[in-house]
Amino acid sequence: MTIGLTEEHRDLRDAVRAFTDREVTAQVVRAAIDAEREELPPFWKGLAELGLLGLHLPEDAGGAGAGLLELAVAAEELGRALTPGPFLPTTLAGAVLHRAGHTAHLPALADGSAIGAVALRPGTLRLTRSDGTAVLDGESEPVIGGQLADLFVLPARDGETTAWLVLPRTAVEVAALPSHDLTRRMAAVRAAAVPVPEGAVLDGLTDQDVLDLAAVLFAAEASGLADWATTTAAEYAKVREQFGRPIGQFQGVKHRCARMLARAEQARACAWDAARAADPDTDAAQASLAAAVAAATSVEAAFTVAKDCIQTLGGIGFTWEHDAGFYLRRAQTLRIMLGSTASWQRRVARLTLEGVRRELTVELPPEAEQIRAEIRAELQPATGLSGAEQRAYLADRGYTAPHLPEPWGKGADAVTQLVIAEELRAAGLRPHDMIIGNWVVPTLIAHGSPAQHEKFLRPSLRGEITWCQLFSEPGAGSDLAALSTRAEKVEGGWRVTGQKVWTSMAREADWGILLARTDPDAPKHQGLSYFLLDMSSPGIDVRPLRELTGEALFNEVFLDGVFIPDDMLVGRPGEGWKLARTTLANERVSLSHDSSLGSGGEALVEILANAPGQADEQRLTLLGQILCDAQATSLFGLRSALRAVAGAQPGAEASIAKLVGVEHIQQVWEVAVDWIGPAALVGAAPVGTERRSAHRDATWMFLNSRCMSIAGGTTDVQLNIIGERLLGLPRDPEPAPRG
Incomplete structure (x- = not known):
């Protein structure tokens, strides 16, 4: 996995990983840790020759002319290897100077002949101006990479504002500081009446400009740290045995590792978005919001996951000999130096309350325009129809489920699916939503008989047949293999007896899909x-x-000797498990056109916006955390769509999106009720009465959201799936039969 999604980015990742495998060895890392003072790592020249120090800088300044996204791909890989040395501070210095339009030092930073460092806050540094001269006094806050830096970008108090300066090491005093991160050490910059040349002042650069750039690069490196910690914990859990079993079989360990992966993927998605938003063509407010989300999410994730890694490793993780503690030190240093997670969460909240929203769109290839013209022409007649006629027109032309093969769908690839969604939306057309039929129809296409195709497919696509699902039972919820409803063979068909539960739409549905046990042995x-x-x-x-x-x-559904004809068996007896898990290779691709915050996130923003007196620091912090989770979930969907458009294999985002999304929406409505207060407890419809969706209030949404971590596989089952399928942790062995 990598921050980047394109083939070029994967190639870059592979090149950097090959470099770290070769050059950033365990011996090199340990030498940096054990050194009395920081020294330039032996691979520094190789980093420069590979072009990594100037990836983001323009070609006329000695750089590669790429961008911050490419730099983020490299930073993630170098972070994964706990690469010692001043790569991050040097590239950050180059990014800041480039943003300020100061080009003089960029070639030296790009070729590695100069090492840069950036102080993120002024400490006691102050700039005094008098008679056309400027003098610097005071001491900076600790500067990452400052012990080796040749060039410093420094903030200083300048009256009521901050002035940003670029000064050589020879102009100031550099004091080495005992450093928490022993692989990349810090220093303080001291100045006593240091003259500041006019060209050293970076006009037009703001504190937020610098912090946002730092957030982008810190988040990228944090993604690599989180990935290493997750992989290390999972690999250890596969082989470390306790009580005669690998610890990865224990649910507590498996769930911890699964949540580590979820946090690592959130870190990666948010770092990716912040890096790509830093493109000059992106709206500045959106770019700043994306940077704030990454600062609040990615950097915190690395810190949390590093702690969880040590917990999973147990005693060995607490030893000096294991690298886990040094990853924790690196992650904590990033987190503290960038500024508290809470402060970044409040920034996310404030920007959102001011109306800033991150637009998440997919840039489609040029061939999409020809597809668009054809789709638009075919949809035009449907705009003059309504009701059943409109639904039938759309269904018969494959628009109910375009991803399905013809003649039932359009056999649409990812690009075509996204174009269709855009054109349907633009025309105000809404094909029939089959709901449960969305699972039934693909199964029948793949496994049904010609007679079943004829009887069910087109009517389902048109909305003339509605479906329910009869899978779950009182004793078999997530564990469908434990079903006890039995179907006994009789002349002409099957006689079914048993009980199903949690069946939505059972009272309205025309047909149901039923799993039953036909061979008890x-x-x-x-x-x-x-x-x-x-x-x-x-x-x-x-x-x-x-x-x-x-x-x-x-609903509960009781089946008392119900007869099902032979021709209503799909596939052959005993194939029910395979059919229940059927998916088609050409899967549905979708991207929400709603707010990237989701309806719940927007509802919370509205509640706080309408009660400005209650928008205190605590609520702003909580709102920011919730909005970061909303953004991360939307980014999972966007990254999945982009993978599909590129023809790439699915990533981990889809599996993790449900876990993160469910817990997010439950938190949203719990907080909404808290913020509304006592008014949320009165005035709702009486218990037991039906209510129209327009009247569903926050209290109803809070109660209803509790089912989301149960339906479709509980959160516990989802964590097991993530641990076993994505991390390769061993399954808990089935208990031996009794008797």
Whole structure:
């Protein structure tokens, strides 16, 4: 995995990783840690020759003419290797000087002949101007990489504002400081009546400009730190045994590692967005918001994941001999030097309250325009239709589910799917949402008989048939292989007896998909079969289940000797498990056109905006944290869409999005109720009454959101899946049969 998504970025990642494998050895890292004073690492010249120091600088200044996104790809890899030395401070100095339009020192920074460092805050440094001269006095805050720097970018108090200066090491005193991060050490810059030449003042550069650039690069390196810590913990958990078992089988360890991966992916996504937003063509407010999200998310994630890595390693992680502690020191140094996570969360909140939103769009290739013209022409007649006629027109032309193969869909690739979504939206057209049918139709296309195709596919796509799903049982929720509903073979079909639960739309649905056990003697995954059930069949008793909200969307379904004809079996007996997990290679690609904060995030912003007197520091901090999670979830979707457009394999984002998204939305509505206060507890519809969606208030949303971490696989099951499928942790062995 890497911050970048393109083939060029993957090539860059591979080149940097090959360099670190060769040059940044364990011996080199340990030599830096054990040294009495910091020295330039032996691979510094190689870094420069590889062009990494000037990736982001213009070609006429000796750089590669790429950008901060390419630099972020390199910084992530160097962070993963805990690369010693002043790469980060030198490239940050180059980025700041380039932003200020100060080009004199860029060639030396790009070729490695000069080492740069940036003080992020002035400390006691102050600039005194008098009679056309300027003098610098005081001492900076600790400067990362300052012990080796030849060139310093320094802030100084200048009356009521801050002046930014660039000065050579020879102009100031540099005092080495005992440093928390032993692989990249700090120094203080001291000045006593130091004359400041006129050309040394960086006019037009603001404190926020510098902090945002630092946030971009710190976040990129933090992503690499988090990735290393996650991988290290997972690999150790696979082989370290306790009580006769690998510790990765224990749910507590597995879930910790899964959450580490989730945080590492959040770090990567937010660092990526901040780096690409730093492009000069991006709106400045959006770029600053993206940097703030990365500062609040990526850097904190590295710190948290490094701590979790040590916890997973146990005693060995607490030893000086293991590198985990030095990754923790690096991550904590980034976090402290950049500024508190809470302060960055408040910045996210304030920018959002001021109306700044991050626009997340996919830039489609040139061939999309020809596709767009064809789609627009085909959709035009539908604008004159309404109701069932419009839905039928769209369904018959493949717009209900464009990703499905023809004639049921359009066999649309990722680019075509995104174009179709844009054109449907522009024309104000909405194809039928099949809901459960979105799972049924692909399964029937792949495994159904020609007669089943004829009977069910087009009516489902048109909305003439609605479906429910009869999978879960009182004793088999997430563990579908434990189903006990049985189907016994009789003449002409099957006789089904059992109970299903949590069945949405069972009272309204025309048909249901049913999993039942047809071979009780087969291994539990192999004895299931997949049926299509006419919900009007004799012997079906549907009983509404009142939910936490007081409504009854779920149902219990009792099956008492219900007859299902042979031609309503999909596939062959015993293939139910395989069919239940059917996915098509050409999967749906979607990208939300709503706010990147989601409806919940926007609701919280509105609540606080309408109560400005309550927007204290605590609430702003909490709002910022929630908005960062919302942004990260939207970025997962964007990165997945971009991978699909590029024809790349899916990343970890899709698997983690549900975990992060569910917990985010639950927090949103819990906080909303808190902020509304007592008014949220009165005036709602009485328990047990149906309410229109327009009248659902924050209290209803809070109650309803509790099902999200249960439905479709509980959070605990999702964490197991992430741990086992993405990190390769061992599965918990099934208990031996009794008796």
